[in-house]
Structures are given as C-alpha cells and as structure tokens.
Amino acid sequence: MTEFKLPDIGEGIVECEVVEWRVAEGDAIEEDQPVVEVMTDKALVEITAPETGRVTRLHVAKGEIAKVHAPLFAYEAEGSAGAPDEARSSATTATAAPEAQAAPSSPDGASAPSGQTKDFILPDIGEGIVECEVVEWRVAEGETLAEDQPVVDVMTDKAMVEITAPEAGRVTRLHVAKGEIAKVHAPLFAYVPEDAAAEGGASAQAASRGGTSTAQTPKAETPEPRSVSPGGTGKGPHGRIPASPAVRRLVREHELRLEDISGSGKDGRVLKGDVMAFVEGDGTRSAAAPARPAPEATPAATEPGEVRVEPLRGVRAAMARQMVASASTIPHFQYGEEIDVTELLALRERLKPRAEARDTRLTLMPFFMKAMALAIQDFPLLNSRLNDAADEIHYLPSCNIGMAVDGKAGLMVPNVKGVEHRSLLDVAHEIQRLTGEAREGRVAQADLRDGTISISNIGALGGTYAAPIINAPEVAIVAIGKSQWLPRFDAAGDVTRRAIMTVTWAGDHRLLDGGTIARFCNAWKGYLEEPETMLLELS
Known part of the structure; x- marks a missing residue:
C-alpha cells in the first residue's frame, strides 16, 4: 500500500x-484521474492520481484541513494486490528494474531491507510549471545527505530553483541526468533514509549473530573486502573510492577525478589534504588511473564548419515565447x-x-523608478493594461516597476x-536585492x-x-542609454559641459498615442533634470 502525500500546491x-472527494475507499483509479479538490487561500486545486490502482483509505474527510507533505490518501498500485499491507510513503519505489532489485548498501556495508528506498518526487515548483531542466547535481550516488542539504539545481522557464533533501539519508540513484528534463510529480532521485539504513544495519547484524537469514531466497556469498595498502587509491569495501561528500564536492569544483588522486586514509579514503596536494602538484596519480590529457592536447570538439546544436530551455525559452507573443x-x-x-x-x-x-x-535606477512613479500619478494610463478581449482598460492600484537584469540564467x-x-x-x-538574485x-x-511598467537599462552595458x-x-x-558628457548651450548662449542620457520608449498603440507618451516623458524628465522637485511630491 502506498501513501499519497499532499504535494506543494503553491508558494507559501x-x-x-x-x-x-471524487473517489471513495475501494474505488479503482487511473493515472491522472481527478481524485480530490482542495481549496487553498488562493484558488481551488484539483489533485490527480499518480498511477493506476485502487483507493484503500481517505485520510482527510471532506471539510477538514490537509497539510502539505502529509498523507492525503492511501492506494494500492495496480499489480501489487498481493503485496503486504504496510504503510509506505508515496515516494516509495513500487517496482524496480531487474538490475536494481538488490537492496542498496548502507554506509556500514549492511544491506538495507527492501522497501526502505524512497523516491523523491519533484514537487510543484511554480504556478503552471510542469517540467524543468536539471542544471547541476550537488550530490552523487552513494553520498550521504543531511536534512535540507542542497541536492540539485533545476531551471524552470522562470528561474533557477534549488531542491533540498527532505530528510537525512544516503543517495542511491539519480533518476534524471544533468542537462535532461525532469517532470513535476515524477521521481527525481532515490535515497535510503538515515533511520531505515540504521535499522537495516541492525537487522543484518542480528541475523548474522543468529546464524540464520531472514530472507526466503538463498543468501548470496559476500566477497571478502579488498585489501588496500595505506596511502594507495582503492575501491574500498563497498566497491567505490571512499571519500566524504565534502571531498567529492571539492573534487568536482576543481574538475578532477577521484580515480586520479591517491588516498592517504583508511581503505584508500581520499581526504581533503590529498585533493589539495594534488591540485598544488604535490600529489601523485594512481598507477591504475590514466593521466588526464593536458588541455592543449585535447582534440577539437568540432570539425571546421560543423554546427553546434544547443537546446533552447529555461528562462531563454520563456523569453523567446514572451517576445514573439508581444511583438x-x-x-x-x-x-x-x-x-x-x-x-x-x-x-x-x-x-x-x-x-x-x-x-x-545607490545607483541612478532608484531615481528613475521614483520619478516614474510620481509621473504616473498624473498619467495613470501608463500604469494600466488591456483585458484579454481588448475592450476594457484596467487601471492598476500599485506602481510595480520592473527592471531587466541580464543574469546567468538569461534575461529576467x-x-x-x-x-x-x-x-x-x-x-x-530592493533593487540591490533583486539584481543579486536575478544574476544568480x-x-x-x-x-x-x-x-x-518596465525599465531596460541598456546603457549599463554601453x-x-x-x-x-x-x-x-x-x-x-523604456530603454535607457548610457550617459555621455556632451557640449550644450546654456541660458546665456555659452557652450557648457553637460551629462546627456538618451531614452527610448515603446508604447502599446492600442491604448497609448504619441501625445500621451510625450507628455508623460516630459513629466518624468522634469523630475530627473531637477531632482529636488521630487521632494514636493513625496508624502
């Protein structure tokens, strides 16, 4: 039996x-079938079934309050009718591929009991977002996790989102590779919770002391751990090079491979000092690991004239769609x-x-924004919008001024x-906060x-x-150009040195005309050319 936990259904x-409830206990359900309607403080949300099966229990009655990440209903997945009726989370793996049916090893080498591996289901990470791109895994298979530790960075069509670990444990599998697309409500990675791994290790030790196996199938022979001499690089007792998550992250940051670094710890464990010694040129490569070619020896990735193809995703894809629709x-x-x-x-x-x-x-942008908000008080049409049918003007109650920021994820x-x-x-x-977050x-x-209404400060780039x-x-x-010191005539007709900035407005000609833009721009310009006049308008 699987517990379906109420996912994140909106920010905050x-x-x-x-x-x-659209179903009752005992009803059969199909994948994506509507199961229940819930009301948040913002909207009515329809929850659908994650897979085909049969409802066994409704945990929250109609009219009661359901908590996010708490069990909402239980169901029996199709094809598991004869399975034991044990409570598991909705993220528990129901079936496994033949090569993955062996229970994952716990940190001390004991096998974790089957059914204790959990799949982390990618939650709703934004309104209307159904998929995202995996930008960077912060962990590798086999590494330990702490609760709330950053696990993976994903890119939606709006922003970069950092996914953290729901609880302490150990990663057993990364379901989506870097650069690939992850689906909301689909498994993102698998892990063994810390408590489950500890219980599994205790059970294995108890079975070993009793001389009997609790499993029904014959017990596989356990190979003897390889002997690794101190100071050498080995695979350790668990078939992988021993290293802590922090060391593995350090290795990735320096674009190295663990196989190239000699470990001075027990069982060939690679320590931080080993990595730093290798970086500084004092470390020695493992005799078994081939030397990495120098950058200049790397052959060219593409032949002359070859077209390099890169998928358009994330924020750039969203910008492309938005600009095409707008233009x-x-x-x-x-x-x-x-x-x-x-x-x-x-x-x-x-x-x-x-x-x-x-x-x-303090940059010039706060002055641009404040002067614009003051000018809009006399020209509210600049702070309005048309409805979808283009037959109504909606005057907005607040002046929320946007600024285009060229970040590493794209234009925001x-x-x-x-x-x-x-x-x-x-x-x-506020500009300082938003700019820093947008650039990241x-x-x-x-x-x-x-x-x-928006400002594009293209002049910051020249x-x-x-x-x-x-x-x-x-x-x-409005696009703001760079400021230039140019000669101008003063009131007496003498040439003087002045800082001149060019601005270019784009207006929606369904609602605005040239006269409206010109008068509004003159009011805005007046505040900027004589900034002390803004004091008269401040409340």
Missing part, C-alpha cells in the same frame, strides 16, 4: 481544505528623448555615502512593488509577477539607443 501554502500581438511605437542628468549625478554623489552607511548601493524582469509608497533608500535596497537566476516567483519590446501585458517600456 502549508495547508488547504478538502472540498470534494506579434501588440502594435508597438517608439518615442525618443534626451535627458540632462548633470544635476542628478551630482545629487547621487552627495547621497552615496549615506546609503553606503546603511549597506545600500523582477519588479519593485509599490514604488510610490517607498522611500528612495528603500527602493535602492534565483528570483522568487512573487518578484517576477504583477509588474506594471548602448546609446535601443528599441525595446513591451513586456506584455504591460503597455509601455
């Missing part, structure tokens, strides 16, 4: 109410302007020490919520949702002009 949701469904028009930011640069220089004293980096547009109510220092602090590809879903594409369903976006 820890419980929900059972609204309606093909929204009639864009552009509007350009020059802004004199000489006074703004001087003001920022005066305020920077105060911001740094509060551990905040997190937004600062409620800029009109925040202080300049608060906006700067780890922005929370809440920070990517509900943007109302661009002067750009024609940005609107971040739908928003109605406008």
Whole structure:
C-alpha cells in the first residue's frame, strides 16, 4: 500500500481544505484521474492520481484541513494486490528494474531491507510549471545527505530553483541526468533514509549473530573486502573510492577525478589534504588511473564548419515565447528623448555615502523608478493594461516597476512593488536585492509577477539607443542609454559641459498615442533634470 502525500500546491501554502472527494475507499483509479479538490487561500486545486490502482483509505474527510507533505490518501498500485499491507510513503519505489532489485548498501556495508528506498518526487515548483531542466547535481550516488542539504539545481522557464533533501539519508540513484528534463510529480532521485539504513544495519547484524537469514531466497556469498595498502587509491569495501561528500564536492569544483588522486586514509579514503596536494602538484596519480590529457592536447570538439546544436530551455525559452507573443500581438511605437542628468549625478554623489552607511548601493535606477512613479500619478494610463478581449482598460492600484537584469540564467524582469509608497533608500535596497538574485537566476516567483511598467537599462552595458519590446501585458517600456558628457548651450548662449542620457520608449498603440507618451516623458524628465522637485511630491 502506498501513501499519497499532499504535494506543494503553491508558494507559501502549508495547508488547504478538502472540498470534494471524487473517489471513495475501494474505488479503482487511473493515472491522472481527478481524485480530490482542495481549496487553498488562493484558488481551488484539483489533485490527480499518480498511477493506476485502487483507493484503500481517505485520510482527510471532506471539510477538514490537509497539510502539505502529509498523507492525503492511501492506494494500492495496480499489480501489487498481493503485496503486504504496510504503510509506505508515496515516494516509495513500487517496482524496480531487474538490475536494481538488490537492496542498496548502507554506509556500514549492511544491506538495507527492501522497501526502505524512497523516491523523491519533484514537487510543484511554480504556478503552471510542469517540467524543468536539471542544471547541476550537488550530490552523487552513494553520498550521504543531511536534512535540507542542497541536492540539485533545476531551471524552470522562470528561474533557477534549488531542491533540498527532505530528510537525512544516503543517495542511491539519480533518476534524471544533468542537462535532461525532469517532470513535476515524477521521481527525481532515490535515497535510503538515515533511520531505515540504521535499522537495516541492525537487522543484518542480528541475523548474522543468529546464524540464520531472514530472507526466503538463498543468501548470496559476500566477497571478502579488498585489501588496500595505506596511502594507495582503492575501491574500498563497498566497491567505490571512499571519500566524504565534502571531498567529492571539492573534487568536482576543481574538475578532477577521484580515480586520479591517491588516498592517504583508511581503505584508500581520499581526504581533503590529498585533493589539495594534488591540485598544488604535490600529489601523485594512481598507477591504475590514466593521466588526464593536458588541455592543449585535447582534440577539437568540432570539425571546421560543423554546427553546434544547443537546446533552447529555461528562462531563454520563456523569453523567446514572451517576445514573439508581444511583438506579434501588440502594435508597438517608439518615442525618443534626451535627458540632462548633470544635476542628478551630482545629487547621487552627495547621497552615496549615506546609503553606503546603511549597506545600500545607490545607483541612478532608484531615481528613475521614483520619478516614474510620481509621473504616473498624473498619467495613470501608463500604469494600466488591456483585458484579454481588448475592450476594457484596467487601471492598476500599485506602481510595480520592473527592471531587466541580464543574469546567468538569461534575461529576467523582477519588479519593485509599490514604488510610490517607498522611500528612495528603500527602493535602492530592493533593487540591490533583486539584481543579486536575478544574476544568480534565483528570483522568487512573487518578484517576477504583477509588474506594471518596465525599465531596460541598456546603457549599463554601453548602448546609446535601443528599441525595446513591451513586456506584455504591460503597455509601455523604456530603454535607457548610457550617459555621455556632451557640449550644450546654456541660458546665456555659452557652450557648457553637460551629462546627456538618451531614452527610448515603446508604447502599446492600442491604448497609448504619441501625445500621451510625450507628455508623460516630459513629466518624468522634469523630475530627473531637477531632482529636488521630487521632494514636493513625496508624502
């Protein structure tokens, strides 16, 4: 019998109410068949069956509260009708491939009893996300796990997500290789819980003392452990090179192989000192391990003229779909302007020490955002959106200004919520947080949702002009070019040195016209060219 545990059904949701059971105890179920409807504090969610079988028990009655990660219902998988009726988690492996039917070894060499290996099921990691790409495994098969230890980094079409271990134990299998696609609600990796491994080892030792085997099948002969001389590299008593998870991670960070490093510990265990000695050139390679070729000796990966193919996935794939939809469904028009930011640069220089004293980096972006939020008060059409039928204008209650960030996962547009109510220092602090997270590809879903207007600071990379594409369903976006010191005439007709910044707007021509953009840009420009005037508008 398998226990189905209520998965993560939304960010920050820890419980929900059972609204309606679609099945009863004893009913047969098919894979993906609706089983129960639950109500969170945000929406009604339908839970489906993970596989074909028969319902044996409903743990939570209609109208009661179900906890995330707690058993919701029990079922008997198809083909296991004669199996013992023991309670197992929904992540327990029901059947195993012939080559994997042998019970995994526990850390002390004893075999873990069958049925104690658990599959970690990839939970819901974002609204509407059904699959993700495995970017990096932080562990290898055979390594031990601590509760909440990072196990794997996966990339959705929105952000990088770090998956952690649900409990302490030992990894027995990685179901999805690096670079491949993992499905939500499908097994991601298998592990033996720490308690189960300890119990398995105790049972094995008790059976050994009693001189009898608890298994019905003949006991396989156990080969004698290989003798490994101190200071040499060996496979150890468990058929693999002994090394702690920390050492294995260090080996991966230096792009080495354990087989190349001589272990000075017991049974040839590779220690941290062995790795560092090898890196520094003091270590010696194992005689059995072939030397790795020097980088210059590596043959070229591709022949001249050969096309290298790389799948479009994750954030870049999402951006491609978003930009195609925006450019093909929204009639864009552009509007350009020059802004004199000489006074703004001087003001920022005066305020920077105060911001740094509060551990905040003060750039020009907080000024751009604050001035925009003030200008929107007089031009609310810039902070609105059309409904799907394009027959209603929805004026948004808050000014959530997005900023395009070029991170390692691709282009992301997190937004600062409620800029009109925040202080300049608060906006700067939030920009600093969002920029750091976006560059690491780890922005929370809440920070990517509900943007109302966007800024693309292409000038930070050196661009002067750009024609940005609107971040739908928003109605406008502005691209900011780099600031340049250029000659300009002052009021007396004399040539003077001024800091000039170019901006280019893109507007949704279904809702905005050139006059609206021009008047709004003039108001925004006024705040930036004379930044002290913003003080008059602050509440």
